[in-house]
Amino acid sequence: MPNSKLQAKEIRFMSRPRGGPSPENVAVVTVDLPDLQPGEVLVRNSFFSIDPYMRGRMNEGKSYILPFALGKALDGAAVGQVVQSRDAGFPPSAWVLSFCGWRDYFVAQASQLRVIDATQAPPSAYLGVLGATGLTAWVGLNDVAKIKQNETVFISAAAGAVGSVACQLAKLRGCQVVASAGSAAKVAFLKNQLQVDCAFNYRESDPLRQLEIAAPDGLHVYFDNTAGPQLEAALACMRNHGRIVMCGAISSYNAPAPGPQNLHQVIIRRLRLQGLLVADHLHRMPAFLAEMVPLLRAGKVLHQETVLHGIEKAPGAFISLLQPGDAHIGKLVIQV
Ligand SMILES: NC(=O)c1ccc[n+]([C@@H]2O[C@H](COP(=O)([O-])OP(=O)(O)OC[C@H]3O[C@@H](n4cnc5c(N)ncnc54)[C@H](OP(=O)(O)O)[C@@H]3O)[C@@H](O)[C@H]2O)c1
Structure with missing residues (x-):
């Protein structure tokens, strides 16, 4: 089954950013794909995920996941369809989830793929509400915070991939949800579509003042996606024995910053x-x-x-994702 003439486009990691990433840190490269060997599958990606944790992988050093290697394609969650297969478990046109994002076509071992059921939900949902970001929200509320009905829960970066699912699940559990985001459009989305109890723009108003107004009796739970000033504000508004889910610290990914000044509130x-x-x-x-x-x-x-079209859009989308008030709402994906 020769497919040596087939070429793929991939986004390669070329240099480690200092501060915020820039387009020069990556390059779009065309490569020849190898012939399929037994147990291998050729996949055409349809969507791949753009995630904040990828900024951490651009740094050198030990972490919970390996750093991106210079000169190699970036990777991350992706969904696509089998084009050719030499593994009986992955017939042509099956939808699969992989960790081979940031490219249009790829050849992988069958063991690197998981079949997804595209009749249950749109395939891209397996990158968001049914994928890792949805699971993060679900685990954070259920297993880490152990939220209970009638509790008051504050969620930051609330209009994003994790935050938007966390808001909806907390509402379904009967909690009062206070949500923050970085633009008027996101605040409107949180109020009108997700029906949270209170939403505010943390860039245009003082988070501490907003939390004092929204939760005069204090917060039972803070689902922290940002750290920084919003964590400091939440610490000052927690009820005794409150729980804080330390999920993300996006305010410091490009520029590490000192921790909250009021940590003694713990x-x-x-x-x-x-x-x-x-x-x-x-x-x-x-x-x-x-x-x-x-x-x-x-x-x-x-x-x-939010779906952006074309693999070339990925670097700009990633750079923007790490900025306060960036435009995407919900899960950010690239349609290949
Ligand atoms: N622990 C885990 O296993 C895990 C898994 C997934 C994600 N996370 C973390 O969860 C957080 C959200 O991830 P996501 O995938 O759902 O991304 P997302 O919320 O869809 O996108 C990131 C958002 O962060 C906000 N942001 C950017 N810079 C900021 C800053 N300086 N201060 C405050 N907010 C800022 C922006 O929204 P605004 O317009 O609201 O500013 C941006 O749209 C991230 O911190 C991520 O690292 C953790």
């Missing part, structure tokens, strides 16, 4: 702060999907995504 209020890495919770995927697919199909959870 002691005064007897708070529990717990870090969350979704990779530790992949065994929860079946339970997560068992709840989320019916919710999605019943229209009780919204599959909100």
Whole structure:
């Protein structure tokens, strides 16, 4: 089954950014694909995911995941369709999830792929509301914060991939949801589409003042996607024995910043702060999907995504994702 004439476009990592990433850190390259060997599958990507954690992988040094290698294609979650296959488990046209994003075609071992059910939901949903970001929100609320009905939950970066699912799940659990985001359009989305109880623009108003107004009796839970000034504001508004899910710290990914000045509130209020890495919770995927697919199909959870068209859009989209107030709402994906 020769496909040596088939070429693929990939985005390669060329240099490590200092501060914010720039277009010069990557290059779009055309490569020849190898002939298929037994057990291998040729896939055409349809969508791939753009995620904030990728900024951390651009740095050198030990972390929970290997740094991106210079001169190699970037990678990340992607969904696509099998074009040719030398593995019986992956017939042509099957939809598959892989970690081979940032390219249009690729050849992989069958073991690197997972079949997804595209009759249950649009394939791109497996990168967002039914994928790692949805699972992050679900695990963060259920397993880490252990939210209960009638609790007040504050969620930052609330109009994004993790935040928008967290807002919806917390509302479905009967919580009061206070949400923050970086633009008027996102605040309108949170109020009108996600029906949160209160939403504010953290760039145009003081988060501490907003939280004091929205939650006069204090916060039971803070789902922290940003760290920085919003974490400091939340610490000052937590109820005794409140829980903070340390999910993300996007305010410091491009420029590390000192921690909150009021960390002693953890002691005064007897708070529990717990870090969350979704990779530790992949065994929860079946339970997560068992709840989320019916919710999605019943229209009780919204599959909100921003789709940018063309692989060349990926570097700019990634650079923008790391900026406060960036334009995308829900999960950001590239349609190849
Ligand atoms: N722990 C885990 O396993 C795990 C898994 C997935 C994601 N995360 C983390 O969860 C957070 C959200 O990820 P996501 O995939 O859902 O991304 P996202 O929210 O869809 O996109 C990132 C958003 O962060 C906001 N932002 C950018 N710079 C900021 C700054 N300086 N201060 C405050 N907000 C800023 C922007 O929205 P605004 O317009 O609101 O500013 C941007 O749209 C990230 O911190 C990410 O690293 C963690």
